[in-house]
Every structure is written in structure tokens, then in C-alpha cells.
Amino acid sequence: MTGEPALEGPAWLAEVTCVDVTVRLCRLASCRGELGGRRTAYCSDAHARAFEAEHVWPEARKRARRRAKYACQRCGFKPSAVRRDPAQARRYARHELKLEVNHIVALRGRYRFVSCLNHAVNLEVLCHRCHVAVTNETRTPASTAASRPTPG
Secondary structure: OOOOOOOOOOHHHHHOOOOOOOOOEOOOOOOOOEOOOOOOOOOOHHHHHHHHHHHEHHHHHHHHHHHOOOOOOOOOOOHHHHHOOHHHHOOOOHHHHOOEEEEOOOOOOOOOOEOHHHOHHHEEEEOHHHHHHHHHHHHHHHHHHHHOOOOO
16 A cells, blocks of 8 residues: 555546646646536646547557558658559558557556556657557567576
């Protein structure tokens, strides 16, 4: 036990660290206004959508792709341009013609669906090949350190 009070409600509440969700104020960090009437989390529907865009994975992923103009942010690969040319499209597997959204600060087993790790600044849009390369770069130091003998 850590001595911290446990949040009541869904498990995802603990993953939202950019605002205190235990107080009765709008959950949008830029607002934090009082809630009126029957509202329990957001002062308006627009603020609910804004919070969702920064925290809920499917919406954050969709907006990241749109923000990157449906191209890889590392190499500029545009799957839509390749799909229009059948000769060029045959050189790629189906999964290589989809853009993937990468967490810059990796989740590493943490809750994905609602999290502050889904903020736009932590997401980058990559083609499959770049995503594999980035993932291998981040995994390499840990795996090579584990395989090295310890000095002594």
C-alpha cells in the first residue's frame, strides 16, 4: 500500500495525470471551470470532445494521422499515393500500406485506452518500416545490456 487514496471509479482515472479528476471541475486542463446542472465531468460537449482527442486512444490516433496529413513523419511515405498505382502497390504487403501511430514515450505495458500518454505531443505517425526501426532502436539498449557479462 502506498498510502495514497485510491480513486473511485474506472481504472483509467489513475492514468490521467494532467488534471485532478477527483474534484468537480471541468476535466479539460485549459478550462477547469465549474460544472453546472447535471454535468459530472465537462462543462460543455465541446470540452468533452477536446479531452477525448488528447486522452482516448482511437480519437487521438485518428487526429494524429490527420495532423500528419496521412504521411510518415520520418520518411514522408504516403500509402494513398502508392495504392493509386497498382504496379507500385504490388511491391508492398497489405500491412505496409497502413500508417501506424507510435508513442514517443512508450506505454511499456501501461493502460492504453485512456491515458495522458495519448497527448498529441507524444504521438508520431510512421509507416510500418519506420515504426519497426524506431521500435527496434528503443528495444536494443535493454536487450544488449542484458546480454553483456557483468564486470567483476
